[in-house]
Amino acid sequence: MTVTADYRTSANSTTEGIQARDVSDIIFHTGEPTEAPLVTLTGGKLYKSGGQEPEEVKGAISREACDNIKYEVVEKDPLARTVTTNGAVADTTTTTVTLDSSSNLRTGDMLFNKTSEEMCFVTAIDAGGADITVRRNLGGTTHTIADDSVWTIMGNAFKQGGSKATLKSQLAAARERYVQITKRSFGVTDTAMNLMLETKQVDLWDEEATQALVEHKKDIEYMFWMNPQADSTTDSGSNTVYLTRGIIGELIAQDQYDDIGGGLTEDQFFGPVCEKIFEFGPARKSLFVDARFKSIINGWERAKVMSKNRETKAGLNIQELETGHGILEIVLCGVFNKFYGDTKKGFGVALDLERLAYKYVKNRDTKISENIHTPGDDVKESQYITEAGPSLRSLQHHRVVYNAA
Numbered sequence: 001m002t003v004t005a006d007y008r009t010s011a012n013s014t015t016e017g018i019q020a021r022d023v024s025d026i027i028f029h030t031g032e033p034t035e036a037p038l039v040t041l042t043g044g045k046l047y048k049s050g051g052q053e054p055e056e057v058k059g060a061i062s063r064e065a066c067d068n069i070k071y072e073v074v075e076k077d078p079l080a081r082t083v084t085t086n087g088a089v090a091d092t093t094t095t096t097v098t099l100d101s102s103s104n105l106r107t108g109d110m111l112f113n114k115t116s117e118e119m120c121f122v123t124a125i126d127a128g129g130a131d132i133t134v135r136r137n138l139g140g141t142t143h144t145i146a147d148d149s150v151w152t153i154m155g156n157a158f159k160q161g162g163s164k165a166t167l168k169s170q171l172a173a174a175r176e177r178y179v180q181i182t183k184r185s186f187g188v189t190d191t192a193m194n195l196m197l198e199t200k201q202v203d204l205w206d207e208e209a210t211q212a213l214v215e216h217k218k219d220i221e222y223m224f225w226m227n228p229q230a231d232s233t234t235d236s237g238s239n240t241v242y243l244t245r246g247i248i249g250e251l252i253a254q255d256q257y258d259d260i261g262g263g264l265t266e267d268q269f270f271g272p273v274c275e276k277i278f279e280f281g282p283a284r285k286s287l288f289v290d291a292r293f294k295s296i297i298n299g300w301e302r303a304k305v306m307s308k309n310r311e312t313k314a315g316l317n318i319q320e321l322e323t324g325h326g327i328l329e330i331v332l333c334g335v336f337n338k339f340y341g342d343t344k345k346g347f348g349v350a351l352d353l354e355r356l357a358y359k360y361v362k363n364r365d366t367k368i369s370e371n372i373h374t375p376g377d378d379v380k381e382s383q384y385i386t387e388a389g390p391s392l393r394s395l396q397h398h399r400v401v402y403n404a405a
Contacts, residue, residue: 033214035334036221037288037316042358060286060353064391065362066179069242073175073393079104079168081153083111086130089145092137095123097145099130106166110138110154118143121157178231179361179389180223180244184216187373187381209368209382216366216384224390225335225349229253244389247356248349248400251392257400264346264404266300270323273401277350278325280396286329287321289348290336292405296346297321297330346404352397360388 033040043059084100099105102125111120111134118141124133137143156165186208193205227246235241251257258273277285289297297319319330328350336347364387373381392398 033217033334034332035338036217037331037333038224039217039221039358040316041286041331041353061356061358063358063360063365065365066359067362069179069361069387070176071179071359071389071391073177073391075173075175075394083151083153085145085147085149085151088147092142092144095133095136097132097134099132102126102130102132104168105132105153106156106168108156108158108165110156111151112154113143113145114150114152115146116143116149117141118145119154120151176231177245177359177389177391178242179359179364179387180227180242181385181387182216182219182223183383183385184212184219185372185381185383186212187379190378190380193380205380213384216386220386220388222335222339225333226339247351247390247392247398251349251395251398251400254395256395256398257402259402260346260404262346262403262405264296269297269300269404274323274325274328277328277399277401278323280394281326282352282354282397283326284329285326285350285352285397286318286331287348287350288331288333288336290333290340290346293346293348293401294319294330294332296404340402344402347402348400348404350399350401352394355393355397357391357393358388359391360386364388 038061041059042061042063043057081104083102083105086098086100089097097120105122105125107122107125109122111122113119118136119138120134120136121138122132122134126132158165188204188208223244223246225246225248227244227249229245229249230243231245232240232242258276260268260273264273277287316331321328321330333349336344340347364385366384366386368382368384370382371380372383373379
């Protein structure tokens with residue numbers, strides 16, 4: 001049943017909880033909402049058939065407690081294996097080449113031009129700029145060099161008895177992120193509570209609590225995906241309100257995305273799209289998609305042959321799609337349908353779930369604060385409260401794909 005407005009309160013009390021108890025060590029789940037698949041995949045208590053006793057479901061995303069509102073993702077990526085020419089070299093003999101940057105190069109490195117297939121040997125590097133001196137056209141074939149040519153660092157070569165190689169090491173870098181406090185209140189008037197006790201036909205309080213928990217779960221899901229790339233804002237009293245950063249914005253800010261431009265084909269998807277999704281491994285990832293993207297996939301004859309439905313994960317029905325690069329677990333995500341219009345229809349995010357964690361402040365995972373109503377008010381109010389954020393590691397292992405149709 002639906003609780004009428006006469007019996008339900010707005011439940012926007014700002015009073016902190018008089019009593020606070022854990023809902024669970026991890027969040028309850030109340031079914032299979034496609035609007036919150038990411039949070040569902042963290043695992044928890046699942047009511048599979050509307051029963052009173054939930055079952056514990058193991059999640060695919062790890063849950064990690066932190067001791068501060070700020071947490072760090074510390075990563076050490078290898079040095080880039082490519083350099084780019086800044087300016088053309090119109091002949092086959094000039095030995096000075098200008099690059100966009102030579103910070104990852106060493107004297108003795110071997111370079112391979114991905115366009116012309118010319119091979120060069122680096123004999124000197126300008127310490128104050130981006131010029132390098134090279135031995136041109138190793139192997140006998142002669143080539144010119146175009147502007148913006150991309151060169152792959154093949155390896156290196158040294159003379160006998162020579163000195164050690166120049167030290168080039170990528171220092172570890174830390175990305176600082178914050179957890180965010182999210183609340184969802186609910187309440188019932190004392191009149192309704194007494195009517196409930198008299199009739200004993202329906203528990204209005206449990207119904208309100210259950211619905212509020214579903215909405216609280218959506219709140220967390222939405223902020224994990226969609227939050228801005230900002231660490232804080234201020235409220236009306238100029239108090240700091242900390243924000244966690246959304247997954248989509250973080251990936252797009254790091255150029256981990258593909259704008260298909262409409263009309264995604266099988267060849268595009270199974271070719272260049274999946275190449276980029278699986279470029280850095282591993283061989284299994286989860287692709288969260290809107291309804292349009294899922295319809296496109298299901299419409300391909302190749303997908304019908306190479307996909308299958310398998311056992312649900314944390315209560316979600318997941319379609320498994322085998323590609324030539326790896327296996328994609330297709331998860332319908334209603335968030336994208338709600339937030340994006342036609343310019344991004346066919347929206348998907350490929351995630352390596354082993355490189356994603358649900359971070360929460362110690363003892364501040366989802367709790368229920370009871371009896372938060374103002375003393376003297378003729379209502380009973382409580383609220384759910386969570387202080388958490390997503391921790392995305394190794395950004396090159398994740399990718400956004402949109403405007404597939």
